[in-house]
Amino acid sequence: MINGRKLLNGAYIDHDIVIQQDRLDDPLQTCLLGKFVEGKHVYRQTFIIRSYEIGPDKTATMETWMNLLQETALNHVTSSGLAGNGFGATREMSLRKLMWVVTRIHIQVERYSCWGDIVEIDTWVDAAGKNGMRRDWIIRDYYTKEIITKATSTWVIMNRETRKLCKIPPQVRQEVLPFYSTRLAIAKEDNDVEKIDKLTDDTAERIRSGLAPRWNDMDANQHVNNVKYIGWILESVPILVLQDYNLTSMTLEYRRECRQSNLLESLTNSTTATKNKLKAELEYTHLLRMQADKAEIVLARSEWKPKQIKHKSSS
Structure with missing residues (x-):
């Protein structure tokens, strides 16, 4: 099982779509898969803009971008091998009935893609203060590598049952620490703080x-x-x-x-x-x-x- 999909005879299977390993360079095929680049610090996934993801002007919307950012983040956790039984939670978080909640997000859009365009999204995480986590994203045009959107966010941990915020347990911190990267998608002077x-x-x-x-x-x-x-x-x-x-x-x-x-x-x-x-x-x-x-x-x-x-x- 890789990224929630079965592996059979060297081929990735998603419903009735079979993706042979020797075709993974084709963006139309890799849109279903993500991968780690630069070690395990950056997770990258490719998406095709669907007809139901565009607005009246025939381009993607802010909600489309935010949904794709969220999807990439969740797949990042799953592909890292840390996923527990919660929505984006690690194994140690699931044992303690904890979940991530976003407290702030800032996104800058240079342009919105059109129906059928292919975009490439990179995401990574880092510590945010003593008790939070920062997650950043960059969206590029798949073919030109032009950066068309940047985003940064801050997350904290909440107890699923009490709905109260809590400190990051040491066990959870040790899980995510190997994936931390100090890079910034948006420079500090350009961030809306x-x-x-x-x-x-x-x-x-x-x-x-x-x-x-x-x-x-x-x-x-x-x-x-x-x-x-x-x-x-x-x-x-x-x-x-x-x-x-x-x-x-x-x-x-x-x-x-x-x-x-x-x-x-x-x-x-x-x-x-x-x-x-x-x-x-x-x-x-x-x-x-x-x-x-x-x-x-x-x-x-x-x-x-x-x-x-x-x-x-x-x-």
């Missing part, structure tokens, strides 16, 4: 209420998948911005869990608008909160740049 201003009913320009999580929004850890929050955050962004601008940067700070029974509100406020003859850039602050008691779920900041208009050539 500024505090995100909180929004209220008085400061928010737009409020969208009545957002209800569905059963399919829940993940294997029995809380709303963190990628789902992005869609709800964008519910309160002006439609003209969604149509005419690309989301080029997003920072999310996760405050608490959300369950299916919770009803949510999405708040948005414009913080900057810089315009000149060459470009117009927008920045927004967001808050996703419980509708009943106004408890904060996610604070976020987004940056937008106008989409490039493709002019038709005259005949």
